[in-house]
Amino acid sequence: LMAGESTIVATQYPDVFGYITTVFMEEDLTTALGPHFIFVADRDMVIDNATVISPQTDANANLNIRVCDSAEAIGSGEIVGTNVTGITANTAHTFTIDETKNLVTAGQAIAFNFGDPSTNAINSVTITIRYRTRIK
Numbered sequence: 155l156m157a158g159e160s161t162i163v164a165t166q167y168p169d170v171f172g173y174i175t176t177v178f179m180e181e182d183l184t185t186a187l188g189p190h191f192i193f194v195a196d197r198d199m200v201i202d203n204a205t206v207i208s209p210q211t212d213a214n215a216n217l218n219i220r221v222c223d224s225a226e227a228i229g230s231g232e233i234v235g236t237n238v239t240g241i242t243a244n245t246a247h248t249f250t251i252d253e254t255k256n257l258v259t260a261g262q263a264i265a266f267n268f269g270d271p272s273t274n275a276i277n278s279v280t281i282t283i284r285y286r287t288r289i290k
Contacts (some may be wrong), residue, residue, distance in 0.1 A: 164197040164260070169288040176266070177280045178194040189220070189228030189267040192281065201234055201256040201264070204249040211243040212276040219249055220265045221258050228265040241276060248279065258285075 176192050204219045217238045222231030235251040258264060266281050 167197075167287075169286065170199075171286045172284075174264070174283045174285065175280060177278065178268070179278050180265070188267050189231075191222075191228065191263050191265050192229070192283070193264045195258045195260055195262055195264070197260050197287055198289060199258045199285045199287045200289060201251060201258060201283055203251065203280050203286050204234070205246050206249070206279055207244070207246045208241050208243070208276050208279045209243055210276045210278070211241060213240045215239065215241040215268070215276055217241075217247075217249075217279075217280075218267045221255070222263045222265055224261050224263075228263075228267060231232055231263075231265055241279075243262055257289075 174193050178190060201219070201221075206217055208215075215238070218236075218244050219234045220228060220231030221227055223236055232255050233252075235249045238247045238249055241247060264283065268276075268279070
């Protein structure tokens with residue numbers, strides 16, 4: 155094998171249908187409450203579904219998925235759907251996706267915003283986002 159290979163532009167790939175799963179652990183949630191980047195799109199894509207689960211219960215949790223432009227603060231990003239408010243341990247909570255806000259264009263970032271100013275009952279969450287690059 156030869157060292158090195160020329161890269162392929164993302165738009166030359168066939169359609170992608172996939173999942174992004176991100177785990178946020180205690181340090182992320184209790185010492186740095188707030189938003190966290192998950193993914194930067196290298197081509198246009200659509201978020202079809204997003205789910206969160208945690209091993210802890212927190213009735214005060216307020217979670218959302220956002221789409222942010224380059225150089226935009228996460229908290230200013232467009233919320234993709236309804237917030238998940240209140241988490242029950244070991245129970246999947248699905249975000250309701252707004253089909254007028256779920257397009258992520260190349261260069262935009264997907265972010266997760268965790269807001270719970272009153273308690274830190276949750277110290278780990280797993281977020282799964284289902285996406286596709288085929289635009290209808």
